[in-house]
Amino acid sequence: MSNPVEKVPAEGRRAFLKEAAAGVVGGCCLLVPAGAGLVAWLDPLSQPSGGGGWVRVAALSALPADGAPRRVTVVSERRDGWTREPEVPLGAIYLRRTGERSVQALHSVCPHAGCFVDYRPEPRSFFCPCHDSTFAVDGSINDPGSPSPRAMDGLEVELKGDEVWVRFVQFRTGIKEKVAVS
Numbered sequence: 318m319s320n321p322v323e324k325v326p327a328e329g330r331r332a333f334l335k336e337a338a339a340g341v342v343g344g345c346c347l348l349v350p351a352g353a354g355l356v357a358w359l360d361p362l363s364q365p366s367g368g369g370g371w372v373r374v375a376a377l378s379a380l381p382a383d384g385a386p387r388r389v390t391v392v393s394e395r396r397d398g399w400t401r402e403p404e405v406p407l408g409a410i411y412l413r414r415t416g417e418r419s420v421q422a423l424h425s426v427c428p429h430a431g432c433f434v435d436y437r438p439e440p441r442s443f444f445c446p447c448h449d450s451t452f453a454v455d456g457s458i459n460d461p462g463s464p465s466p467r468a469m470d471g472l473e474v475e476l477k478g479d480e481v482w483v484r485f486v487q488f489r490t491g492i493k494e495k496v497a498v499s
């Protein structure tokens with residue numbers, strides 16, 4: 318008497334399992350990037366907002382050769398949720414030529430409580446009008462009794478030909494440590 322359930326040969330079963338496993342692996346390979354893209358699309362706040370990125374801020378040839386700081390407005394794209402604004406002022410910095418092809422960038426926000434720091438050509442120094450902090454031309458603290466807990470915040474600079482690029486970051490005020498907040 319023959320068995321009513323026909324047995325599938327062992328080779329056939331192996332081939333079937335191999336194909337099924339390949340299908341599962343292939344499906345996962347497609348699903349992972351698709352899922353990541355979907356998460357990024359659904360959560361635009363997780364994407365860069367324009368702050369904290371590299372911004373072209375000036376022409377090197379436009380900076381005074383004598384090392385006097387020049388105040389520059391940082392303008393870049395800003396993203397807010399799904400809204401994208403192309404040319405938005407993000408803040409201001411001081412640029413100072415320190416050599417033929419070297420530039421120092423200092424944030425214009427006072428590390429004490431966030432007022433804007435002015436530059437005074439005479440004497441060559443920075444001055445915060447809110448609580449009288451003074452800084453040397455390189456941003457270091459001038460007066461040991463200064464209310465500012467740290468020197469002016471330096472920013473990363475990169476030169477590309479005649480273009481000056483700065484990695485624009487905001488920092489927490491009122492503390493000794495330099496802590497980026499965006």
Ligand code: FES
Pocket residue numbers: 427428429430431432445446447448449450464465
């Ligand atoms: S905010 Fe600059 S000294 Fe206070």
